[in-house]
Amino acid sequence: MQKSVSPSQDTETTTARGRGRPRAFDREDALAKATHLFWRKGYEATSISDLTAVMGIGSPSLYAAFGSKEALYMAALGHYQARYEASVWRRFNSAPTAREAVEALLTDSAAALTGSLPDVPNGCMVTLSSVADHADLAELVRAARSVTLERLEARLTRAVAAGEVPASIDIRALARFVQTVQNGMSILARDGAPRVELEAVAQMTMAGWDSRVGADA
Amino acid sequence: MQKSVSPSQDTETTTARGRGRPRAFDREDALAKATHLFWRKGYEATSISDLTAVMGIGSPSLYAAFGSKEALYMAALGHYQARYEASVWRRFNSAPTAREAVEALLTDSAAALTGSLPDVPNGCMVTLSSVADHADLAELVRAARSVTLERLEARLTRAVAAGEVPASIDIRALARFVQTVQNGMSILARDGAPRVELEAVAQMTMAGWDSRVGADA
DNA sequence: GGATTTATATATCGATCGATGCAGAAATCT
DNA sequence: AGATTTCTGCATCGATCGATATATAAATCC
Numbered sequence: 001m002q003k004s005v006s007p008s009q010d011t012e013t014t015t016a017r018g019r020g021r022p023r024a025f026d027r028e029d030a031l032a033k034a035t036h037l038f039w040r041k042g043y044e045a046t047s048i049s050d051l052t053a054v055m056g057i058g059s060p061s062l063y064a065a066f067g068s069k070e071a072l073y074m075a076a077l078g079h080y081q082a083r084y085e086a087s088v089w090r091r092f093n094s095a096p097t098a099r100e101a102v103e104a105l106l107t108d109s110a111a112a113l114t115g116s117l118p119d120v121p122n123g124c125m126v127t128l129s130s131v132a133d134h135a136d137l138a139e140l141v142r143a144a145r146s147v148t149l150e151r152l153e154a155r156l157t158r159a160v161a162a163g164e165v166p167a168s169i170d171i172r173a174l175a176r177f178v179q180t181v182q183n184g185m186s187i188l189a190r191d192g193a194p195r196v197e198l199e200a201v202a203q204m205t206m207a208g209w210d211s212r213v214g215a216d217a
Numbered sequence: 218m219q220k221s222v223s224p225s226q227d228t229e230t231t232t233a234r235g236r237g238r239p240r241a242f243d244r245e246d247a248l249a250k251a252t253h254l255f256w257r258k259g260y261e262a263t264s265i266s267d268l269t270a271v272m273g274i275g276s277p278s279l280y281a282a283f284g285s286k287e288a289l290y291m292a293a294l295g296h297y298q299a300r301y302e303a304s305v306w307r308r309f310n311s312a313p314t315a316r317e318a319v320e321a322l323l324t325d326s327a328a329a330l331t332g333s334l335p336d337v338p339n340g341c342m343v344t345l346s347s348v349a350d351h352a353d354l355a356e357l358v359r360a361a362r363s364v365t366l367e368r369l370e371a372r373l374t375r376a377v378a379a380g381e382v383p384a385s386i387d388i389r390a391l392a393r394f395v396q397t398v399q400n401g402m403s404i405l406a407r408d409g410a411p412r413v414e415l416e417a418v419a420q421m422t423m424a425g426w427d428s429r430v431g432a433d434a
Numbered sequence: 435g436g437a438t439t440t441a442t443a444t445a446t447c448g449a450t451c452g453a454t455g456c457a458g459a460a461a462t463c464t
Numbered sequence: 465a466g467a468t469t470t471c472t473g474c475a476t477c478g479a480t481c482g483a484t485a486t487a488t489a490a491a492t493c494c
Contacts, residue, residue, distance in 0.1 A: 020470020021460040042347050044261040048452055058473060059453075065471095069452065127404060130259050130347050142408055176405070176414055177421035181394075184401030187344060188393070191359055200390035201397050208425015237440020238490040265482055275443060276483075282441095286482065 027065055030055040032083070035076040039125040043073055043137065070137060077144065080125045088112050089151070098159030099213075102152075102178055103206045109182050110198035113189035123190035127183050149179050165213055174212065181205050244282055247272040249300070252293040256342040260290055260354065287354060294361065297342045305329050306368070315376035316430075319369075319395055320423045326399050327415035330406035340407035344400050366396050382430055391429065398422050 033054045037046055048069060052059050066072040091104035115122050126144045131137040152175035159165040185198050250271045254263050265286060269276050283289040308321035332339050343361045348354040369392035376382040402415050 018470065019462045019468075021462095021472075023471065024460095041349050042261070044259070045347075045350055047450080049450080060455095060474095061472065063453065128347070130262075130345070132258055133262055145404075145408060170417065173414070173417035173421055176410070177398075177418050180401030180405060180418045181397055182401070183404040184397030184399070187362075187400040187404075188397060191362060193393070197390070197393055200387065201394050204390055204394035204429055205425075207429040208422075211428040212421055212424040235440065236438075236492050238442075238492095240441065241490095264480080266480080275441095277444095277485095278442065280483065 023061075023065070025055070025057050025061065028079075030057060030065070031072075031075055031079050034072055035079045035083075035125070036119065036121060038073055038076045039080065040121040042129065043131045043134070070134065073131075073137060074140060077126070077140065081144065084112065084120070085124075085126070092151070092155070097164055098155050099164070099206075099209055101155055102209070103202065106178070106181060106185075106202035106205055107199060109185055110195060110202050113185055114193070114195035114198055116195070122192070123186040127186040128190060148182065149175055152178050169213060177212075178205070240278075240282070242272070242274050242278070245296075247274060247282070248289075248292055248296050251289055252296045252300075252342070253336065253338060255290055255293045255346075256297065257338045259346065260348045260351070287351065290348075290354060291357060294343070294357065298361065301329065301337070302341075302343070309368070309372070314381055315372050316381070316423075316426055318372055319426070320419065323395070323398060323402075323419035323422055324416060326402055327412060327419050330402055331410070331412035331415055333412070339409070340403040344403040345407060365399065366392055369395050386430060394429075395422070 033056075034051050037050060037054050041050070048059055048062065051069075051072070052062055055062065057065075062072070066075055088105065088108050091108055092101045095101035095104050109124075113123055126141060129141050131141055153171055156165060156169075156171045156175055160167050160169070160171065165171075181201065185201060188198060188201070250273075251268055254267060254271050258267070265276055265279065268286075268289070269279055272279065274282075279289070283292055305322065305325050308325055309318045312318035312321050326341075330340055343358060346358050348358055370388055373382060373386075373388045373392055377384050377386070377388065382388075398418065402418060405415060405418070
């Protein structure tokens with residue numbers, strides 16, 4: 001099912017020493033610019049002309065380097081996950097308790113979603129992407145979205161094993177709840193809600209943590 | 218700034234007795250079908266061909282009846298709000314306490330977003346719409362989204378006045394929190410989360426209500 | 435019934451969509 | 465050096481985009 005095994009096609013991670021004329025642009029840099037454009041405008045609304053304009057290359061170069069618009073979007077998603085999404089999970093992964101992990105996830109999400117870095121669009125590229133009528137992209141994006149739920153469930157399961165959270169708690173529902181809050185923050189961020197308001201949402205979420213985790217519901 | 222004052226143009230609410238050849242299709246029915254398509258596919262991804270196909274009319278009829286693709290989308294948004302969105306606020310508006318109002322809103326949203334009615338797409342058309350590069354549509358949609366926040370703030374303000382909620386509570390933040398949960402549920406619904414899971418999210422949200430409203434944060 | 439008005443059906447408009455063909459330029463190989 | 469390989473710039477492909485011109489059909493007005 002792989003696309004190709006030929007050299008210097010498809011993804012080409014390293015700078016692969018080739019034989020012919022060297023590429024005149026930096027692939028990672030061009031991919032970063034394409035990622036930002038897809039992030040801001042979405043898949044459908046972003047045209048090849050838009051992409052070549054911001055990437056500073058011609059369309060034949062784009063197709064030679066990335067294959068197609070869909071393949072470029074997939075590469076952009078990968079770039080996004082590696083470059084931006086990972087930072088949101090750092091403190092989550094190292095937090096000693098599930099409670100602190102969730103609080104870190106939501107707080108760091110609030111910062112990341114509201115453009116704490118310059119030139120970064122608001123909201124999550126994965127959460128807000130709409131690729132409904134491109135089956136393969138839709139599946140990829142949905143898979144990316146499900147990772148959040150899986151990580152939350154895994155962390156909460158650990159917390160139950162550690163005695164932090166009682167076994168009577170519905171892990172799945174609690175993970176869904178946190179995922180829902182994070183998803184909702186993306187929409188607020190896209191609409192221009194400031195960082196402090198998203199952080200307040202994170203605090204509101206955590207303010208109810210004990211009664212949720214303590215109760216039987 | 219109004220488009221036109223001529224008879225039988227633009228929106229034409231009632232069935233206005235005209236002079237010439239009568240319209241061969243039902244305007245409301247065609248609008249309902251267009252609404253469902255926009256709802257499922259989004260603005261950009263829906264073409265005039267797609268629309269005329271499901272509406273069962275030719276493109277000249279579409280333009281004569283609705284003006285343009287943008288105008289049709291605006292009409293579809295209006296149809297959506299009148300036909301679907303209103304039902305989600307019914308119990309909210311009649312609930313005796315803010316707590317019951319919010320619980321009703323989230324519970325009824327869970328049902329509405331997961332297609333409790335047949336032929337209805339999952340998720341909220343307003344929340345999930347992406348019309349980034351059509352300034353006028355973007356403004357309209359954002360305004361529609363802000364209504365939720367306003368209603369929540371108004372209801373919570375009333376609750377403070379009634380003594381249900383202490384005045385020390387940050388009304389704005391609490392309203393943002395509820396809005397965030399509702400927004401997030403739309404994304405879960407679009408990805409196929411079943412109704413019971415959204416209802417569990419609503420329960421999780423309400424499970425923390427007392428400690429949120431009781432605390433000072 | 436004739437004039438007027440409005441809607442429909444067919445065909446198509448210019449613009450843009452995603453994607454390539456081709457010739458020349460710039461590198462490595464022998 | 466010449467042969468080979470790869471990338472770039474220009475032009476353009478067929479398809480589809482949103483939107484209309486034109487001619488005919490179906491209603492009311494007089």
